[in-house]
Amino acid sequence: MDLAETLAAIVGPGHVLGPERLALRDPGWCRGSQGAGLLVRPADAAELAAVLRATPGLAVVPQGGLTGLVEGTESHPGQLIVSFERMNRVHAIDPAQAVALVGAGVTLAALDAALEPFGLMAGVDIGARDSCTIGGMVATNAGGIRVLRYGMMRAGVLGLEVVLADGAILDLTTPLLKNNAGYDLKQVFIGSEGTLGLVTRVALRLFPRPRGIATAMLGLDPAGLSGLMPRLRAALGEQLAALEGIWPACYEYVAGQQGLTRRPMAPQGLYLIVEAFGPDDSAARAALEAALAPVIEDGTLAEAVIAQSDSDRQAIWKIREGGGTIGSAGETVHSYDVSLRLADLDPYVRAVEAAAATALPGVQVLVLGHVGDGNLHLMLMGPPGLPRAPCDAVVYETLGAFGDASVSAEHGIGLEKRAVLARVQPVAVRAAMRALKAAYDPENRLNPGKVLD
Ligand SMILES: Cc1cc2nc3c(=O)[nH]c(=O)nc-3n(C[C@H](O)[C@H](O)[C@H](O)COP(=O)(O)OP(=O)(O)OC[C@H]3O[C@@H](n4cnc5c(N)ncnc54)[C@H](O)[C@@H]3O)c2cc1C
Known part of the structure; x- marks a missing residue:
């Protein structure tokens, strides 16, 4: 029996896909996801276990919804893709x-x-x-x-x-x-x-599920960010649900792309979106207003616009969500997902802007992120064909100058960040990761080459 027949005997012939059927499927966000040319879709853990036992040593690449952003689902000839799409109950x-x-x-x-x-x-x-x-x-x-x-x-x-x-x-x-x-x-x-x-x-x-939500856009001098956070946390407690940030260059770019004519507020050093939950919308709004009042009064916030309706709320989120369409006008965009201490966020953005202005003339640095978590998404945008390596150097070398920082806040390592992780990880931590990999996967058959080389 060849490999496809072996797999078909376990999962049924309809659930083993060769290159022709794979070519009809959406490869998702990882261009090389279908490289293996062979995919199996087991119904449950028992079928998957039988597949692994019947193919000793064969490298397998697990794939879910293919929305991962770090090339973690890339596969190559000689490997087997495992899809979980039948485990959809x-x-x-x-x-x-x-x-x-x-x-x-x-x-x-x-x-x-x-x-x-x-x-x-x-x-x-x-x-x-x-x-x-x-x-x-x-x-x-x-x-x-x-x-x-x-x-x-x-x-x-x-x-x-x-x-x-x-x-x-x-x-x-x-x-x-x-x-x-x-x-x-x-x-x-x-x-x-x-x-x-x-x-x-x-x-x-x-x-x-939250029964009430209140949303506000805030404008402030970024120097006030680390003072604002504990005050919002103290005032709102568990009601504080989100604190997102948009730096001015990103705001202006997305607003221009969206043809935004009516600005919610005057230009700011940093735009924040804060969201609070409550037992109903008006209680959530009252809690948010009470939390914001003292920080408006003492000048920490330059401006605050609280959504009064669902359409106000959508308008506030539209700019933040517009971050996903950056680069749609044909520019090349290299994206990064890093985290730092709250007090370091704006100094880091400024340091990247300064380094890019010197090393990457003509490249724009657009930044937004989950500010409340210390998580920045940076996009370095330039003309078509902008090479990645010098952008990586600007982003990661600048990050290295800050103490507590991570090269991956939430997207993971995959293939994309493997080299940079190897550079920044302490030797002992890396050795412990290798020991874990060797213990669980001694033949290096589970998503080989991802995270660790
Ligand atoms: C528009 C957009 C917005 C996003 N926003 C966020 C965000 O705000 N925060 C965030 O963290 N991420 C975000 N992501 C990234 C992505 O959606 C997440 O990483 C998501 O968790 C990946 O799920 P997936 O099913 O698509 O996995 P895939 O992309 O298919 O796989 C991701 C990784 O998990 C492995 N894998 C998949 N399924 C299994 C399994 N069952 N068992 C073992 N390994 C498996 C794969 O081999 C791969 O390494 C965003 C992506 C897009 C496209």
């Missing part, structure tokens, strides 16, 4: 425990639709919600705009079912909130980008 929702047991291939949007009738939701929400899968979000420890309130994906994962490289199935799907029985093995797989095990089911902690 929400197995159980337990409103009493506020827990759901979800197949790895369920998209975030599908899960949200299933949870809505119960008044529940998953904590993490990201712009790729229609395509990204719960398994992919666990594998990348996804973040997004609500990390301030609910933490990253890790904070919501109560349990996992994982298939190991040798086909062993680890059932760690306990829905218990408290479980200190031995090592918490699930943590090893969260954020490991498919290099240590393949996630097939997830027990997720759920949260009540």
Whole structure:
């Protein structure tokens, strides 16, 4: 039997796709995702385990919704793509425990639709919600705009079912909130980008859906940011749901692209979007107004515009979401996802702008991000064909001058950041990561070459 026949005997011939059928599928955000030319779609952990046992040593590349942004799903001839698209069932929702047991291939949007009738939701929400899968979000420890309130994906994962490289199935799907029985093995797989095990089911902690939301756009001198944050946190507590930032060059670029004629406020050194939850919209708005009043009064905020309606709210978010269309006019854009301490965010942006002005004439530095989490998304935009290497040098060499900083805040490492991670990681940390990889995947068959070389 050849490989395709072996796989077909396990999953059924309709679920083994060769190059012709693969070519009809959307490759997603990673251009090289279909390079292997062979894809298998097992129905569950048992079928996936049988696939791994029947193909010893064969390299496998797990793929979810293909929305990952760091080339983590790239595959090559001689490898096998594993798709989780048939593991697309929400197995159980337990409103009493506020827990759901979800197949790895369920998209975030599908899960949200299933949870809505119960008044529940998953904590993490990201712009790729229609395509990204719960398994992919666990594998990348996804973040997004609500990390301030609910933490990253890790904070919501109560349990996992994982298939190991040798086909062993680890059932760690306990829905218990408290479980200190031995090592918490699930943590090893969260954020490991498919290099240590393949996630097939997830027990997720759920949260009540907010019944009221209030949103405001704030304008301030960026020097006031680190003073503002503790005051908002103290005033709003758990009601503080999001704090996003947009630097002026990015604001002006997106506003120009969107043909924005009516500005919500005069030009600012930094624009923030703050969102608060409450029992209803007017209570949320009252809480937000009360939190903002003293910081407006003492001049920390230059301006604040609080949305009075849903359309006001959408108008405020439109500029932030416009960040996703930067570069659509044909420019080349290189994107980065870094994190720093709150007080370092604006000094870092200014340092990158200064370094780019010298090393990369004609290149614009556009910055927005999840400011409340210390997470910046930088876009270096220049003429078509702008090479990546000098942009990487500006972004990462500047970052190196700041103490506590990360080269990947939420997108992971994949292939794109492998070299930069190798440069900045302490030797002992790297050795510990290699030891973990060798223990879980001694033949280096799970997403080889990603994260570690
Ligand atoms: C418009 C847009 C907005 C985004 N916004 C955010 C954001 O705000 N915050 C954020 O953190 N990310 C964001 N992302 C990045 C991306 O959506 C997340 O990384 C997401 O979690 C990836 O899920 P996926 O199912 O698409 O995974 P894929 O892209 O298919 O895979 C991602 C990685 O996980 C591995 N993998 C996938 N499924 C499994 C599995 N079941 N078991 C083991 N390994 C697996 C893959 O091999 C790969 O390494 C955004 C992306 C887009 C396109």
